[in-house]
Amino acid sequence: MAKHLSTHGWTPIIIRAGDEHYTEVLDPDLARLVPDTVQQIKTSAFPASIARRFGIGDIGLRAYFQIKDAIRLAIEKERPDVIFITGSPFYPLLLSGWIKKKFGLPVVLDFQDPWVSAEGALRPKLSKGALAHQLALTLEPIALRHADFVTSVSDRQNEEMANRYPWLDRSRMAGIPIGGDxxxxxxxxxxxxxxxxxxxxxxxxxxxxxxxxxxxxxxxxxxxxxxxxxxxxxxxxxxxxxxxxxxxxxxxxxxxxxxxxxxxxxxxxxxxxxxxxxxxxxxxxxxxxxxxxxxxxxxxxxxxxxxxxxxxxxxxxxxxxxxxxxxxxxxxxxxxxxxxxxxxxxxxxxxxxxxxxxxxxxxxxxxxxxxxxxxxxxxxxxxxxxxxxxxxxxxxxxxxxx
Missing domain, CATH: 3.40.50.2000 (Glycogen Phosphorylase B;)
Structure with a gap:
């Protein structure tokens, strides 16, 4: 999406963790599909080797505070009109409240996958997956409270989210698929x-x-x-x-x-x-x-x-x-x-x-x-x-x- 926004009148600035902080094998051919004309700000992250001692591997958690600081600097320097946060990883969605309170900027939250899912509810009790599901139940509404607009890959996913939180304004939700190029x-x-x-x-x-x-x-x-x-x-x-x-x-x-x-x-x-x-x-x-x-x-x-x-x-x-x-x-x-x-x-x-x-x-x-x-x-x-x-x-x- 980012490489096509400029043809529709918007200039994206991407903020993400630097390549060296991911534990997965990277895909350089995929990265090359994003043109150099798209500005990217790459942050540091807490080392996975240390974070995993505390049961934390998610890059969204390991780079949470670094991404937050990068957003602050980008807002002060670039004066953006909208902040768009997509998940997964989901934890950066929680920055919506801080952005609204500190800068007053509109925030759009995008769910490429469900944070709270039926599959997560079936995870065995006391498992890491069950804990992640309980965290999602607690944290998702906190993030959504501060969203000016919510998108996900389908109207049905939005409907399920709105049913969980009757206070969500359904007119401020849209199903927009990931698509292909x-x-x-x-x-x-x-x-x-x-x-x-x-x-x-x-x-x-x-x-x-x-x-x-x-x-x-x-x-x-x-x-x-x-x-x-x-x-x-x-x-x-x-x-x-x-x-x-x-x-x-x-x-x-x-x-x-x-x-x-x-x-x-x-x-x-x-x-x-x-x-x-x-x-x-x-x-x-x-x-x-x-x-x-x-x-x-x-x-x-x-x-x-x-x-x-x-x-x-x-x-x-x-x-x-x-x-x-x-x-x-x-x-x-x-x-x-x-x-x-x-x-x-x-x-x-x-x-x-x-x-x-x-x-x-x-x-x-x-x-x-x-x-x-x-x-x-x-x-x-x-x-x-x-x-x-x-x-x-x-x-x-x-x-x-x-």
Whole structure:
């Protein structure tokens, strides 16, 4: 979004922790997609080696006070019109109250993921995850009290937030997805990955899923694997041409040993046709997989609110897809209108299981090389390109300062 704001009349200044303070493996190709014309202020942070002795690893906590000081200096020097804070990490959202009281500037809080989530509520008691959930329940309303406007990736996520806090002004909330940038594929063509972590071997039909695998996606993936097992029982030679790749399922750059999909494949007895790479791959390699697979698997969860930001780069890649989302998910609506793939939906688990015959037929078409679909209609995702998303935020900022 930042690189497109200037075309809509706004000049962004990014404040973030310096590269050396992150414990994750960095992605320099992703960083290079942000042009040098975008000003970035990089802060220090408390060393992870010390902070972890106290159970703190979150960069939003380790750099909290340094970011706060950088915001103060930037306000004094640059005189910005709006402060925009996005999470995760979520803890910097708490700076909203200080900014309002000290400087009187409007603050927009953006939730790329839910801070308070149904998944967090299911964490075992006394676990670190349960503690984080309790902190979220306590801290989220404190941050929201001082927001002039709240955005998240979907209207449904905003609705759930507003239901938790009846004092929130729903007219000061908007669902704005993360979107995707067609220019990223131009960068991919100019600089394809030289030593990719995931190699799409010639001679096989590759169906690929790229992104985090959430527990609520389990029933959907199990249904897909059951359909694959049925397909192989009917046409083993044909089915054995397929490879189902699940890449980046742990969302961690070092998540090599955390297999979440493989046990489901083993249960369905199709693990020899499924390859899981838990490790998060670099951004351009992820786009490379989207663009060069024979087909994509776009899989949501059994929750109606799920909105997958990953669908936009998938549509922009032009690769045929098989999608599975709850009927009420905005992702299903967008994919159905876009075309370019096989879009499936359900409301109940029984309806989900009833998808097995059509999923089996979809996989047969891929294995036979008979998928003949027009590419997705660009008009259906035009509003979700990075430039359009930047334009929506620019209009929001204009409204706030009017």
């Amino acid at each position: 067609p220019a990223d594929f131009e960068a991919l063509r100019a600089s394809p990955p030289q030593n990719p972590i995931v190699k799409l071997e010639a001679g096989r039909i590759h169906l690929s899923y790229v992104g985090t695998f959430l527990p609520k996606a389990g029933p959907l993936v199990s249904t897909l694997f059951e359909a694959l097992a049925q397909f192989r029982s009917e046409a083993p030679e044909l089915a054995n041409r397929l490879v189902l790749n699940f890449v980046g399922t742990s969302n961690q750059p070092n998540g090599v040993g955390t297999h979440l999909v493989s046990p489901l494949a083993q249960a369905a007895k199709v693990d020899d046709l499924v390859r899981e790479v838990p490790q998060r791959v670099p951004f351009l390699e992820a786009l490379h997989i989207l663009a060069n697979s024979n087909g994509l698997m776009l899989i949501g969860s059994d929750e109606p609110h799920y909105t997958a930001s990953k669908i936009y780069p998938a549509l922009m890649s032009g690769t045929p897809f098989v999608s599975m989302f709850h009927q009420a998910s905005s992702a299903h609506d967008i994919l159905s209108r876009a075309g370019g793939g096989f879009s499936h939906s359900f409301e109940t688990l029984d309806q989900l299981k009833a998808l097995r015959p059509i999923l089996k037929q979809n996989m047969r078409l891929f294995a036979e090389g008979k998928v003949e679909l027009a590419p997705p209609n660009p008009q259906t995702y035009q509003d979700y390109t990075a430039s359009s998303v930047a334009g929506r935020y620019a209009s929001l900022f204009d409204e706030i300062i009017a």
